[in-house]
Amino acid sequence: MSTHQATFVRASMIEAAPAPSRESGIVHWLRTNLFATPKDTALTIISLLVLAWIVPPAIQWLFIDAAWTGGGRGVCATLAQGGSQPDGWSGACWAFVSAKFDQFLFGRYPLEERWRPALVGVLFVLFLVPMLIPKVPYKGLNAVLLLAVLPIIATILLPGGWLGLTFVETPLWGGLMVTLVLSFVGIAVSLPLGILLALGRRSNMPVIKMLCTVFIEIVRGVPLITVLFMASVMLPLFLPQGVTFDKFLRALIGVSLFASAYMAEVVRGGLQAIPKGQYEGADSLGLSYWQKMGLIVLPQALKLVIPGIVNTFIGLFKDTSLVSIIGMFDLLGIVRLNFTDTNWASAVTPLTGLIFAGFVFWLFCFGMSRYSGFMERLLDKSQR
Amino acid sequence: MGIGANAASAATLDDVKAKGFVQCGVNTGLAGFAAPDAAGNWSGFDVDYCKAIAAAIFGDATKVKYTPTSAKERFPALQSGEVDVLARNTTWTINRDTALGFNFRPVNYYDGQGFMVRKGLDVKSALELSGAAVCVQTGTTTELNLADYFKANNLQYNPVVFEKLEEVNAAYDAGRCDVYTTDQSGLYSLRLTLSNPDDHIILPEIISKEPLGPAVRQGDDQWFDIVTWVHYALVQAEEFGITQANVEEMKKSANPDVQRFLGVEADSKIGTDLGLTNEWAVNVVKAVGNYGEIFDRNIGAGSPLKIERGLNALWTKGGLQYAIPVR
Structure with missing residues (x-):
């Protein structure tokens, strides 16, 4: 009698092998995200080529070839232009930004x-x-x-x-300071005023409803440039001689009212998205109008429209640069004003200045956008 | 647009003395004429005129406040009394002098529209520019003058228009057009920002007359006289060779004309008739120098712009700057 002689008996469990290299790690990520199909592969290669075409020259121009220090246009101009850089040179003129940095922050304060x-x-x-x-x-x-x-x-x-x-005096104010004061006041005024206007527009009281609607539609129907221009140019013609009323204050009021009308429409969108049952439920509990709005409706409505509110804030922040058409110098205005300083006139100064202004605006707007994303996730717990 | 003019009060000088400063309308930024310096203070050719007027009235060139005005804002600002004088490279035209209700008299800068082209095109005259692509800033008289000139000479052209000055400059530098047109003073500041200034030439044709000068509201002759005579005093000082440095010394000059001008003549009424002190011309020159010094420092040989005197030289040197006698 013979028994089956096993040649191999596994005595212990086999160790878990790592996943095949093509199913894990960076290779897997690349395969699923960048090279999943031939079309993806083609798009990836094109994108990489575009990046390779743009990024190295940009770094070269912005950092490696840039003129970082110096006290005048000479450091940012080529020999042919009367400066000290070799002919054919082109690079960012950060010396201009650093020399004018205080002005960019505070204007002519x-x-x-x-x-x-x-x-x-x-x-x-x-x-x-x-x-x-x-x-x-x-x-x-x-x-x-x-x-x-x-x-x-x-x-x-x-x-x-x-x-x-x-x-x-306010004509001496300028730079980032003006941008921030205008946006902060605009934001701080427009949110409460916008909520009140939105509630007014949905009110059952006909006079309030009509007034709010008329205000919102008139302000929204007129471009901000027109509002600023009217406030700055036309208003003094109608005021008696000697009565002046600060131009900065006029711009501040114009910008705030303008943002309020837009905010009202954003908030109204949120109010309309709340199911009727919520309003009726609040009514059946015997809550007063302000309790109903403050405790039930607005907390839900505002949470829904955070992206819209932040969008309005960002729009407002960027719109503040329109005040440069009425002779006030916000960040962009003061940067552009300094292009006319002949001590810094060169081929690369305007470009560097605009890149700097754009970067500062982007920093603020991106910050607001990221923070609003964070708030949305924080407040979104009930919906998950 | 006449609404504001009647609101304007008649005695600007009294108002200015009462508030203690001159409110001066300047450009929102034009190289050499009104631009911020390193500390952010206004400086430039037009700004020096504001300072000169303040010096004539108060003996102190710092008693001036600037209102930067855009091209659209400048006239309402003067009409409404927001500014006392507009020293903002404004062209004197009949429309502005009459319909808009302003007064112009002295021309402190004779400008005119010109063309800049690349040397490589081998063009010697604007009449050879048929079919050229011309870079121009939109919404300015420059654009209209360009159209008029090419139409009058039966030439074809393709306008390449931009809203902002930097855009026009960059487009021309990048070769998007063959010709750049703007006022001559602007062509000089453009040269500072070109990659290869030596590759470009300015054509001899001047296609428009742009006499620039300070403007005031109509209906206040005393104020108009002060603004006018400040300019003539600056030119006269250059004719006499009186400079910022030697003005005190020149008071001792034996020349009766100089003595009269500087108000050191016995029982002089050279300033009191204007409503100023007899020292006013001394104060003006002490504050900003004579016309030639202002020119050199801001836009001429002493500045990066290096604009030639040309039409703005004294009449004795072939230019048009001619001071009315001070006596």
Whole structure:
């Protein structure tokens, strides 16, 4: 009798082998994302070629060939242009940005008084950052500091004229400071005003409804440039001689009202998206109008329209550069103004200045966009 | 557009003295004429005129505030009284002098529209430019002058128009058009930003007259006289050879004309008749120098622009700058 003699008996479990290289790691990622089909492969190769065509020259121009230091157009001009760079040279003129950096921040604000906008800027960051981080406590106090105390401090410090501070007129303001003041005030005014206008437009009271609708439609029907231009050019012609009313204030009011009308329509979109049952449920609980709106409807509606609200903020932030057509210099305006300084006139100065201004605008807008994405995920828990 | 003109008060000088400064309308940025310096202060040819007017009135060139005005804003700003004087490279035309209700008299800069072309094209005259692509800024009189000139001479051209000056400059530098046209002063500032300035020439033709000068509201002759005579004093100082450096010394000059001009003559009324002090011409020259010094410092040989005096030389040197006698 013979038994079957096994030649091999597995005594222990085999170790799990790593997945085939084409199914894991970077190769897998590349295969599924970049080279999944022949069409994908072709698109990937074309994209890489375009990048290879754009990126190295851009880096070369922006950083390697750039003129970083120097005190005049000479460092950014070629020998033929009367400068010190070799003929045929082209690179970014960062020396221009660094020489004019203070002006880009503060405009023509007097040198010895620049600590005032700088202090307001520091306070703004100090109050804003804890406001934006959900974990930090004392949100109520923080909101009071940011929305009530800071505007008061800014109103005292920026123009001055009291408490022993020299008066700095608004035509001297400029640069990033003007951009930020206009956008902050625009945002802080337009959100509450926009919500009120949106509620008014959906109100059952005919007069309020009509007034809100007329305001929104008129403001939305007129370009911002026209509003600014009317405020700056036409208004003084109708005022009696000697009555002047600060141009910056006029622009501030124009921008805020303009943003409010857009905000109202965004918020109205949110209000309409809330099912009727929510309104009726609130009514059946016996809540008053403001309780219904404040506790039930608006928290849901506003959460829905965060992308639209942030979109309006970003639009507003960028629209502030339109004030340069009424002779005020926001960041872009002051950068462009400095192109006319003959001590810095060169072929590459305008391009460098515009890249710098574009980068600063992008930083702010991208920051707002990322933060709104974060808020959406945070508030979205009920929907998951 | 006459609404604002009647609102304008008559005695600008009294208003200016009461508020303590001259409100001066300048360009929102034009190389050499009104541009920010390193510290962000306004400087330039037109800005020096604002300073000169302030010096004539207050003996202090810092008593001036600037309102940057865009091309569209400048006239309403003057009409409404927002600015006292407009020193903003504004061309004197009959329409502006009459219908818009302004007064112009002295021309502080004779400009004119010209053409710049690449040397490689081998063009010697604007009449050879038929079929050329011309870079021009839109919405300016430059564009209209260009159309008029080519139509009058039966030439064809392709306008390549841009909204912003930097765009026009970049397009011309990149070779998107053969010809660049703007005021001659602008052609000089363009040269600073070209990759190879020596590859370009400015054609001899001047196709338009652009007499630039300060403007004031109609109906206030005293103020108009002050603005006018500040310019003539600057030119007169150059004729006499009075400079910022030697003005105090020149007071001792034996020349009766110079003595009268500087207000050191016995019982002089050279300034009081204008509503100023007799020292006004001294103050102007002390603050900004004479016309030639202003020109050199901002746009002439002493600046990166290096514009030739040309028509703006003194009449004694073949130019058009001629001071009305101060006596």
